[in-house]
Amino acid sequence: MNRVLNMTERKQKILAAVVESYIRTGEPVGSKNLMGELDFSVSSATIRNEMADLAEMGYLEQPHTSAGRVPTTLGYRYYIDKLMNKMELNEADCKSITKTVSSGSGDPEQLLEKAGEVIANLTNCAAITTMPAGDKATVRRAEIVPVSNRTAMIVLLTSAGTLKSKACRSDMPITPQTVERFYNVCASHFVGRPLEEIGTVMLQTLVASLGEHALEMSPFFVALADLANDALSSDVLLEGQSNLFNHRELGGNVIELMEFLRKGDPLAKLIAGGTDDVDIKIGTENKYKQLANSSVIISHYDINGERSGALGIIGPTRLNYAKLIPYMQFVSGLVGKILTETLDEQ
Amino acid sequence: MNRVLNMTERKQKILAAVVESYIRTGEPVGSKNLMGELDFSVSSATIRNEMADLAEMGYLEQPHTSAGRVPTTLGYRYYIDKLMNKMELNEADCKSITKTVSSGSGDPEQLLEKAGEVIANLTNCAAITTMPAGDKATVRRAEIVPVSNRTAMIVLLTSAGTLKSKACRSDMPITPQTVERFYNVCASHFVGRPLEEIGTVMLQTLVASLGEHALEMSPFFVALADLANDALSSDVLLEGQSNLFNHRELGGNVIELMEFLRKGDPLAKLIAGGTDDVDIKIGTENKYKQLANSSVIISHYDINGERSGALGIIGPTRLNYAKLIPYMQFVSGLVGKILTETLDEQ
DNA sequence: TTTAGCACTCGAAATAAAAGAGTGCTAAAG
DNA sequence: CTTTAGCACTCTTTTATTTCGAGTGCTAAA
16 A cells, blocks of 8 residues: 555546535535536546545545545645636626726725625625725824813824724813814824824823823823724724525534624734735635634735735635636725725825 | 403413413423412413413414413513513622723713623623614714815714714815815804704705805715714614524524614614603514514613613513513613713703 | 446435323313 | 313324435456
């Protein structure tokens, strides 16, 4: 025994056929059925031997002894990297996507929400989208607006077009002088500076320098720091969550999966990483165990040539990669283009 | 035959015992089991007769011929209106609720989110909360802030402390004059006036009067009208949706139910109606067919003595009404108190 | 190296049987 | 007239048993 197994061309063809058949039907695929799907004629026994080899090599596995074969994570990976032929985009689909996505009023949040919806419907998966990153955003404007005697809204607008606000309560009455003082401090210390600089340390020294007004002003600066943090942590939108119910193979884990998706934080991390144009994580390739039965396709978008955010889908491992990857690229490209136009600085 | 069936005291006791037992266990309750739960001794046969009567009267029903009895909508209703003894609030719970809910920074949205979470955890149901109604809110401030050459944020702050914003794109460059002009128009026409007045009709006449600037300004006013509408339609927050999975009796309908909850609109209507302090809708009493197997408990909160919003839970009909109703009242009372303090005008 | 043939495995579906909980009715007792 | 013991009957749930079929792995011949 202990022979060496090489990946031959025939094995590749068989692997591709298994993957594609499984993606299409969701049923483990057996040697007989596979005969009809190959562009060369061999007996089922031959295919069986090849499949046994592929299983030994780690590309296929059997749910149980007498069932057909199913691709492993490794099998999908090999298929995607070496075997898959990306499908062309359907002209009509492109048009309708473009129409839907660009129908908004120019509001980035609305745009990404729409894009998420489109993707979710198109792919029958859950879609996640991130708002344009605020990493390098600067403060464009910061002010307080009183809403009652002791409560004011703190408003922060960034150069990335993100606007965050928050009510804040003070122990002392809010006078027009308070408002003006806050405005002046912001204008001189924050406007035009990166959001990151509004940290608690910075604030402490600042508040200290305010002397007699320190007590009065400090809650507002604390709130402002909160807002800056908010604006920095890019928002994640989730659409079409319930599409996941349509995929039986996710089984009872759908609930855990949805619970996982509900928390925005890991999602943000999920979508953040990766340097490629399109990131694909299959099953156990995902760092989060809740995603062990899912695949994730993430496609980034650029604003003014700079990586700014991403769109992604989450579904069963059995995704139609050949079709969906080009779609994701198309939509993210579109989003990037629209946002570049919208937020263009000059 | 055709005898008249009267509700006797014994029947009431039996009905209450059935309802309470079913709420506790989720199993149809049979005559023998019920014997142990009554404060008087009769044979199971007697109970059987009484239960048959209650079934004929419409308060109980059988899932199938040889199963125990389950309360009908009518049965629950009778129990809640006439038989139920509200449970006292647990001192420790109150404290921890108060602590959690009031731990925020004074932001109403954050407050209601926290309150929703608390309720969801406490009741193991989905919780809905509405932001304070903007019905009578007036415009406190409206302005545009440029974020790029042709894009600006429209910002609207209402007297109710709601702040809405939206990006808006113009076909012409946005100049400081544009900003000032917008500000002036808003100051003279909108500030201090009810939100409702910013309708499209009003806008049309206004834009017409702008003469040469009409084209330049109109997209902003349209966006402003959008924002006003947004601010008027009270936002609904949903928490603990996934708790619904824990209730097996909701069966396969959980998915439809969640899908229904995802759309905010019917939720808003659901929570809006009702004049009582606490509204309870049991199963088919709900107007929406998706809620036919669910119960809804809604408790309103007042700000400055005026009905302003509500907190609600959605769960199976088999809710522990005696315990949850007081809890809902407590939390909504608390929310009202905190918001009154926060938004107090004087 | 490929292929036909065949025994074997294992899950899924179908069928049968048994168990159990609860009812409704009857007839006797209070 | 009301209550209760007794009992046959109904219907779901559970468990056991069987059957079926798809698919494999192995062997031996081409």
